[in-house]
Amino acid sequence: MNVLQEMSKYGHEQVVFIRDEKVGLNAIIAIHNTALGPALGGTRFWDYATEEEALFDVLRLSRGMTLKSAAAGLKLGGAKAVIIGDPKKLKSKEFFHVYGKFIDSLGGKYYTAEDVNMSAADVEMISEVTKYVSGTPAVSGNPAPFTARGVYMGLKAGASVKLGTDSLKNVTVAVQGLGNVGYALCEHLHKEGAKLKVYDINPATMEKALKELGATAVKPEEMLTTECDIFAPCAMGAVFNKDNIKSLKCRLISGAANNVLMDASVGDALNDLNILYLPDYIINAGGVINCGIEIEDPSWRYNVDEVNTRVDGIYNTTLKIIALAKEKQISTSKAADEYAEGIYGG
Ligand code: NAD
Secondary structure, eight states: OOOOHHHHTOOOOOEEEEEEETTEEEEEEEEEEEESSEEEEEEEEEEEEESSHHHHHHHHHHHHHHHHHHTTTTTTEEEEEEEEOHHHOOHHHHHHHHHHHHHHHTTTTTEEOOOOOOOHHHHHHTTTTTTTBOOOTTOOOOOOHHHHHHHHHHHHHHHHHHOOOOOOOOOOOOOEEHHHHHHHHHHHHHHTTTTTEESOHHHHHHHHHHHOOEEEEEOOOGGGGBSEEEEEEOOSOBBTTOOOOGGOOSEOOOOSSSSOBTTTTHHHHHTTOOOOOOOOHHHTHHHHHHHHHHOOOTTTTHHHHHHHHHHTTHHHHHHOOOOOHHHHOOOOHHHHHHHHHHHHHH
């Protein structure tokens, strides 16, 4: 892979390769854009099969962070880091201190946070050697409840357009994935009287949702074809492709999972099928808002009500994206990109 060529394709400013023989650290930090402010993006710890795979992931994810923060109205840029290797074998205090010192050497251009296979305790160890860390338990903490709140607000905005009301009472929502975000989203929906159809690979979580939220279980092979008003993907990415979307029986797609469309053309195809897709990075920005405000304004003292007010703004942002798509006769995914790029100048 030609790194500079790839950077120019996605519009990256800087890509840093990091190595430390002693602790076995191999990592890549991709800073996509800092036009609006310091670049924020979590560290993902993953045993990538190849360096190319890791680079591809970090470039794509960091661009997504720029779009997400810009659309969320944060004065922040976008970045992401990937640590290559087996987290179970490599994690230690020394390991995270070495990694943290590399982050520190970037002088505040990059702020890290939690991501896949990184716990709050790991992030805290990094914060012992650098201040360029966000989302530590001592300050903003777990982002999932805020992400769920934002998805819920986005989903209501989408419903107001597609179903003619933003009340979700008796609206059927199929939720794929009942993890930190998916379960919290279900709690919001249940409280409002929505009917839940759910699937998670974890039987214990399923049992809990059926018992506590009155949800109906869906078989995994029937998840994508289940009859519902709204489908909320809250597990993994690349859920929808050009073929499987033809069998969908929903009118609206709105979930937390990142990169749920296999590729950009699926956004157009959903539009052709008259299924309203709410772009993932628009509605799942609650978590980044929660940990981003403290970077945006270092004098700010954490205040959950202020965070919730900013997260609730996802309702109006979602309406803006839907209106832009309608006005320009383009898909909502293209409209979201245009909207975010217009803000950061991409
Ligand atoms: P999580 O790991 O807590 O939950 C994921 C859940 O999905 C788990 O319960 C798991 O059992 C389930 N799952 C995995 N494969 C599945 C499958 N094939 N079918 C059904 N269920 C399956 O993760 P999370 O923090 O809840 O995040 C969920 C999604 O939202 C992820 O894609 C994540 O990248 C995205 N996201 C999360 C946040 C956040 O604040 N946590 C922010 C933005 C985006």
